[in-house]
Amino acid sequence: MGELCHFSPELPYPERLKALTSHKVALWDTLQYCERAGSLDTAIAKPEPNAIKDLLQNNPCIEKICCNGTASHRYLHRFFPHIAIPVVQLPSTSPAAARMRYPEKLECWRAEIQPFL
Numbered sequence: 001m002g003e004l005c006h007f008s009p010e011l012p013y014p015e016r017l018k019a020l021t022s023h024k025v026a027l028w029d030t031l032q033y034c035e036r037a038g039s040l041d042t043a044i045a046k047p048e049p050n051a052i053k054d055l056l057q058n059n060p061c062i063e064k065i066c067c068n069g070t071a072s073h074r075y076l077h078r079f080f081p082h083i084a085i086p087v088v089q090l091p092s093t094s095p096a097a098a099r100m101r102y103p104e105k106l107e108c109w110r111a112e113i114q115p116f117l
Contacts, residue, residue, distance in 0.1 A: 001025065003106060004113050023117050026062065028055055030072045030079075039096070041071035049079035056083070066090050066112050069097060088112050 002009040007019040020027055032050040036043045056062055064085055067073035069092030076087060090112060091097065091105045100108075 001109075001113075004110060005117065025113070025116075026055075026059070028052070030067065030075045041069070044071065047075055049075065052076065052080050052083075056085070063116065064088065064112070066109075068093055 001020060002011075002016070005019055005023045005025065007016065009016070011019065017027060029050050030052065031044075031047050033046070033048040035045045062085060065076065065083065065087045067076055067087065067089045070089065073087070073089035076083070091100050091108050093105065093109075
């Protein structure tokens with residue numbers, strides 16, 4: 001997102017959030033809580049959804065949800081199967097998700113995000 005919105009990924013987290021907001025991009029986790037041994041999404045247990053329905057009701061200007069990877073997309077559809085706006089699964093930005101190289105991931109993200117920036 002730093003490359004797409006022209007800010008350094010080295011910025012402190014609050015400043016990166018401000019940069020996203022200034023480009024009309026919201027960052028929201030699909031899950032509010034889960035238990036996970038290690039860092040693999042396949043190890044997620046006891047998932048509890050975030051208040052996505054409330055987020056969308058309180059922000060009707062949101063036009064699209066882009067999920068960062070398979071787990072985010074899967075849990076979003078599990079807990080909120082009837083979202084009325086487009087939902088897109090994008091390749092995970094995690095370096096552990098090595099199925100695609102960074103330039104390929106960036107182009108997928110650019111194709112979905114750029115029209116809104």
